[in-house]
Amino acid sequence: MSKSAKGIVKGLALGLALACSLVSVSGAVAEELSLKGKRIGVSAIGTDHYWDLMAFRGIQDRVKELGGEVIALDAGRKDQQQIAQLQTLIAQKPDAIIEQLGNLEVLNPWLQKIRDAGIPLFTVDTATPHAINNTTSNNYNIGAEIALQMVADMGGKGNVLVFNGFYSVPVCKIRYDQLKYVLASFPEVKIVEPELRDVIPNTVQSAYSNITDMLTKSPEKGSIGAVWACWDVPQIGATQAVEAAGRMEVKTYGIDGSPEVIKMVMDQKSAAGAVAAQQPYEIGQTSVDNVAKHLAGQKVPPFTFVPAVLINKENAAETGKPFLAAAEKAGVK
Amino acid sequence: MSATTLHTEIGASDEKQAAAKNASRRLGTIVVRLGAIAAFAAIMLYFVVFAPGFTSTFNLINVVEQSAILGVLAYGMTMVIIGGGSDVTEGGIDLSIAANMGLCAAVYATLLSMGYGDFLAVLAALAVGMAIGALNALAVVGLGILPLLATLAVLNVAAGMELTLTQNTVVGATSPLLAFLVSGSFLGISALAWALVLVSAIMIAIVHYTSFGLRLFAVGGHPEAARAAGINVPFYISFTYVLSGFCAAVASILTVSRLSASTPGSGELLLSVLAAALLGTVFSRRFVPTIGGTLLSVLFIGLLANGFQLLNVSSYWVNGVQGALILLVVAVTSFARGSEASR
Structure with missing residues (x-):
């Protein structure tokens, strides 16, 4: 075998190994990301706006893709209703709650209650100190x-x-x-x-x-x-x-x-x-991925930005x- | 056969027919009423069996808490319907009650955020609520406008004033009273739930155990007879509108405590308030509004939303079911009233 041929083989082998390792990494990620047997509560203030609807759909679709059960709650732009839904949701003790938009002043005491109840809280487009991760645009x-x-x-x-x-x-x-x-x-x-x-x-x-x-x-x-x-x-x-x-x-x-x-x-x-x-559907999906990572014991950053x-x-x-x-x-x- | 005997015979057969018609109609009314109550019971039973965690004490207290604001508002509406008569088109109705609550909440939260204490802010909220109630009374009793239209106009006045005051923004509020309402509890039951219990007890006492309440029913049931009996009918009707405004103000304080703020969109509650006050009538034998009936239907509406969520049924259904129930009850009551009128 000539030197150059050797080099090619070596390169190929290396490439193959890299490819294998990449596949195995992505395989591992795909394997790890599962919500089988998990119930995820999703609370949105409303879905009458394109952005809200797409994010809400993205969350629900992704939870189902990962094999989880979703409790989807749309408050129809009524603060009163969102609070009642969150209160009942806390009593339902889901494995995690994703909260999407709303008035922070109204929500914060209730987000605190979610944490007090020991339920991991994730938010979409809502920066609050009570959430483990907020997935949003920059x-x-x-x-x-x-x-x-x-x-x-x-x-x-x-x-x-x-x-x-x-x-x-x-x-x-x-x-x-x-x-x-x-x-x-x-x-x-x-x-x-x-x-x-x-x-x-x-x-x-x-x-x-x-x-x-x-x-x-x-x-x-x-x-x-x-x-x-x-x-x-x-x-x-x-x-x-x-x-x-x-x-x-x-x-x-x-x-x-x-x-x-x-x-x-x-x-x-x-x-x-x-x-x-923005990419609201992807934002919703990414938030669910973060939930899955957290429930699998992986570390999740306090915020994730989806490109706009x-x-x-x-x-x-x-x-x-x-x-x-x-x-x-x-x-x- | 003389003409007179012929006439009496025809009259007698007419009466017989009418009596038979009445009897069947009354039977029909009872069947429909029991049917409505059976439907309520069946829904509840379904939740008890199939909705996980529905019967837990924690969940039930949650529902009572969630029903407090709606309950207080529905009592105001119930009083207006009792005093004005329960005819859906011409009787007593207060369409402004939810918007009035929004205005009172805005006044209360704004004053608190400006640094005034609870005492002044609560007084101001109550004064505003009752002033809006008095405006309704003036329009209905003083100017003789149909309550449906008068209170619709006042709804817009109240909503407009709220927007002017808050500029459609969220006004955050904190105060010792609010903190107590949020976190206070007694015997494991939260302050907000107690508020509903307390207000219910007071309302039941006033409406069903005083001569005042009796006269109020007389005014609503048969205003001419009440007037002939020496009751000051305009005063009683005016009173119900002012009381409705008072209820709106009390509910506004509960709302601000629950949301830690006054927020736009209180008017949305109107449908539920109407549903509760109208649904309540099926719990009375004569289809009249009662405080107990209203309380039951308020809790029913709360349990409906709660049960649906526990069953993981879309919340979109709740509104639909609520609307269907209103339709059912209005149909049932007009059916019942038909039998009373032909009697």
């Missing part, structure tokens, strides 16, 4: 990126209409704080006071009339440069309002990546400037596609 990143995109599109100056109705929701707090942090470096970009309040339900209609009113109040072109919201449902109403008022110099910015908004950003004629698109993508006017045609494909696959338009 909201610090998203918040800064969308704010920077907005500032860039505005040319570093102008007035911004900001929806700030959900500061008590942790992810909204982070995104809003990041917006403020970015704006601190651009003193010529100003938030119009008083800020606007986005609401649930009737989010789109309410945002539409809010923005219409504000544009009427500041009729000169250029007096308003952008609209910002910590999620993208108000962005839908805002975009429609801007277009209806014929004020195309105003661009709208939001976070989540509902298919409807991604389509708006892709449309070059739309006033939707950019949206940070900034979709703007320049890259939308490319970056928007996979998100729309995922939504279509899930049967959500």
Whole structure:
């Protein structure tokens, strides 16, 4: 055997060994990740929004894939109902509880009770000291990126209409704080006071009339440069309002990546400037993987970030596609 | 045969027919009522047998605790229905009660967060609740507007005021009273559960064991007769609306303690409150609202949600079942009223 042939064989052997070890590692992971015989409680504040529904589905599907039983509770946006569901859930003593979004102020005492009852608590998109792990997007990143995109599109100056109705929701707090942090470096970009309040339900209609009113109040072109919201449902109403008022110099910015908004950003004629698109279904699934790892005795970090993508006017045609494909696959338009 | 005898004979046969019709109808009413109660019992029995942990003391106390807020609100609604008569379209009804609770909770939590003490904040909440109740009374008794419409309008007033006050945000609140309601317990039963027991006892005493309660039933059952008997009918009806506002305020304090905050969306409770007050009537022989009946149906609604969760049935079913039950009860009561009217 020539030297080079030997080298090739050696290389092949090494490659094979590596491949084997990789397979065995992934095999081991797959083997370890099981929820057979486990009951996992899932509590969501509501599922009326695309993001919420996809994350909720991701959790349930993954628990079933791993052979577990899921107790799925949707509080229909009623705090009272979510608390009652959590209280009963604690009495049911599941092997773990995954909590998805809601008002932290309302939830925290009850999350504490979950821990006191010795039930491992995991959260989706909800940063709380009571959870073993919070699986979410990197909201610090998203918040800064969308704010920077907005500032860039505005040319570093102008007035911004900001929806700030959900500061008590942790992810909204982070995104809003990041917006403020970015704006601190651009003193010529100003938030119009008083800020606007986005609401649930009737989010789109309410945002539409809010923005219409504000544009009427500041009729000169250029007096308003952008609209910002910590999620993208108000962005839908805002975009429609801007277009209806014929004020195309105003661009709208939001976070989540509902298919409807991604389509708006892709449309070059739309006033939707950019949206940070998250992967809610994967976030839900990853959270369940973390539960399975924890129950198998593995160490789980306090937070897991699932990548998000900034979709703007320049890259939308490319970056928007996979998100729309995922939504279509899930049967959500 | 003279014309007069012919006339009496026809009259007699008419009466006989009517009597027979009445008897069968009354029988039908009893059957339907017992059927409704049997359905309740069957559902409970099913939970007892198949829902794991349903009968544990811990779980049952949980349900009582979860029912406290709904119970206090449903008592207010029950009083209004007793005083205004239980006709679903023209009788007494307070659609503003849940929104009123939201407003009172917002006032209470806002005052606490501004640094005022429990004493002042509780007083303010009670005053606001009763003021909204008085507004209802003014619209219904003073202006003679149909309660269904009057209280619908006041619902919007209360909801609007809450939004103005809180800007649709969550207002966190802490206070010694709230801490006591959250963590206090006596004989292993939590303060919130005790609150329901206490309020129930007081309401049963007032409504069913005083001459005041008796007169209230007279006012609702037959206002003209009550007036002829010298009862101040407008006062009694007004009183029920103010009391309903008072109940909303009491419930608001319980809500703030349970959620550690005032939150938007209290109006959502209205359907459950109505369901509880209307369902309660099947527990009375004459289909009138009673405090005991309302308590039973409040607990039933609580147990329904609880049992479904323990059985791992989707929570989406609870609303559907609740709606179906309202429909059933309204059908049953109008059936029963039909037999009373033709008597």
